[in-house]
Amino acid sequence: MNSPRKDLQDVIGDPLLRLRGLYLQSVPADKIPFSALIPAVVDGDFQDRLYNTVLSEDATAPYPPATLYTKRFLKLLIDTLQRRLGEDEELHEGILTLYTSLLSEASSITDITRPAYITYTLPLYSSLPLKESKVVISERRHLLSADGHTGSRTWEAALALGEHFLSKISNFDRPLSECRVLELGAGTAFTSILLSKLRTKYVLATDGDERVCEAIQTNIDLNIPRESRDGSIAVSQLLWGVSQVDNHVYSEMWDLIVGSDITYDTSDLSDLIYTLNRLLQKNKDRSAVAIISATVRNEDTIREFEKQLVDAGLRFDSQVVGADGRQLWHYGSDIPISLYTIHPM
Numbered sequence: 001m002n003s004p005r006k007d008l009q010d011v012i013g014d015p016l017l018r019l020r021g022l023y024l025q026s027v028p029a030d031k032i033p034f035s036a037l038i039p040a041v042v043d044g045d046f047q048d049r050l051y052n053t054v055l056s057e058d059a060t061a062p063y064p065p066a067t068l069y070t071k072r073f074l075k076l077l078i079d080t081l082q083r084r085l086g087e088d089e090e091l092h093e094g095i096l097t098l099y100t101s102l103l104s105e106a107s108s109i110t111d112i113t114r115p116a117y118i119t120y121t122l123p124l125y126s127s128l129p130l131k132e133s134k135v136v137i138s139e140r141r142h143l144l145s146a147d148g149h150t151g152s153r154t155w156e157a158a159l160a161l162g163e164h165f166l167s168k169i170s171n172f173d174r175p176l177s178e179c180r181v182l183e184l185g186a187g188t189a190f191t192s193i194l195l196s197k198l199r200t201k202y203v204l205a206t207d208g209d210e211r212v213c214e215a216i217q218t219n220i221d222l223n224i225p226r227e228s229r230d231g232s233i234a235v236s237q238l239l240w241g242v243s244q245v246d247n248h249v250y251s252e253m254w255d256l257i258v259g260s261d262i263t264y265d266t267s268d269l270s271d272l273i274y275t276l277n278r279l280l281q282k283n284k285d286r287s288a289v290a291i292i293s294a295t296v297r298n299e300d301t302i303r304e305f306e307k308q309l310v311d312a313g314l315r316f317d318s319q320v321v322g323a324d325g326r327q328l329w330h331y332g333s334d335i336p337i338s339l340y341t342i343h344p345m
Contacts, residue, residue, distance in 0.1 A: 024119035063117035241271030
């Protein structure tokens with residue numbers, strides 16, 4: 001596959017770009033290593049770059065982090081800056097003004113349950129314009145069980161799959177620009193939107209929950225304006241298994257099927273395998289493959305997934321996502337993640 005194999009050090013090695021990425025991703029402020037990202041002695045020039053790179057309207061437009069989160073972020077940031085200000089240096093006026101203005105805003109108990117814009121910054125390289133070097137997702141991180149589904153936030157397995165396409169060479173040997181891609185159990189559609197930004201020919205994000213599909217459409221609209229979409233990305237409801245045997249996705253042509261964190265429920269595995277098998281067999285002459293990113297929460301569940309793949313006549317190989325595959329974004333935990341590449345026999 002002609003996946004972008006790019007050096008991520010432009011983000012990882014620059015402390016301010018790293019801090020910007022953590023801030024826009026709304027990483028819990030107490031998890032951000034401010035002490036490692038702020039120099040031992042802070043001067044005015046550094047504060048200017050900090051404000052312009054991380055906090056200014058240009059840096060956060062058009063969807064800044066939630067106000068409640070920004071207050072917590074700024075409090076810890078300012079605490080670090082004040083401890084490290086050089087002699088005769090004062091706190092940056094823009095940073096102080098932003099913080100005091102937010103403190104004057106009244107907070108509501110509903111603030112914590114409102115959707116928040118989470119921005120995942122992408123590595124900068126020539127084939128992707130600066131304004132497109134991010135994926136913005138509307139997430140409800142505090143309402144996972146209340147909504148009755150898991151599509152309200154972007155899970156670690158989706159981030160790992162995204163990093164795979166950004167920085168790895170996989171054994172799928174076709175340029176994305178020539179590929180029709182189907183995502184199963186898309187959730188927030190992070191992967192679908194990322195692949196569309198990487199100039200994939202066509203991406204269809206699917207999910208079994210109608211409410212999730214509506215949220216997916218919202219996320220697509222946040223990232224890819226309708227007037228510039230050219231029919232390259234869409235959303236559709238798809239229930240796995242035999243309940244939707246006449247769904248249009250089975251009659252369309254696909255080169256790549258992707259999914260992330262869709263193997264966690266053993267009661268859904270047989271339907272998932274049915275859908276994977278049918279799609280791969282239907283597109284066997286196109287050398288279609290599936291790439292599934294699986295969070296290994298339960299070894300028994302993963303073994304059952306692998307067993308059912310074999311029983312269905314599908315062959316696969318897997319690789320554990322190591323530290324080098326978790327560099328671009330913040331992962332909420334170090335729980336193991338495996339990438340499965342699946343082929344029809």
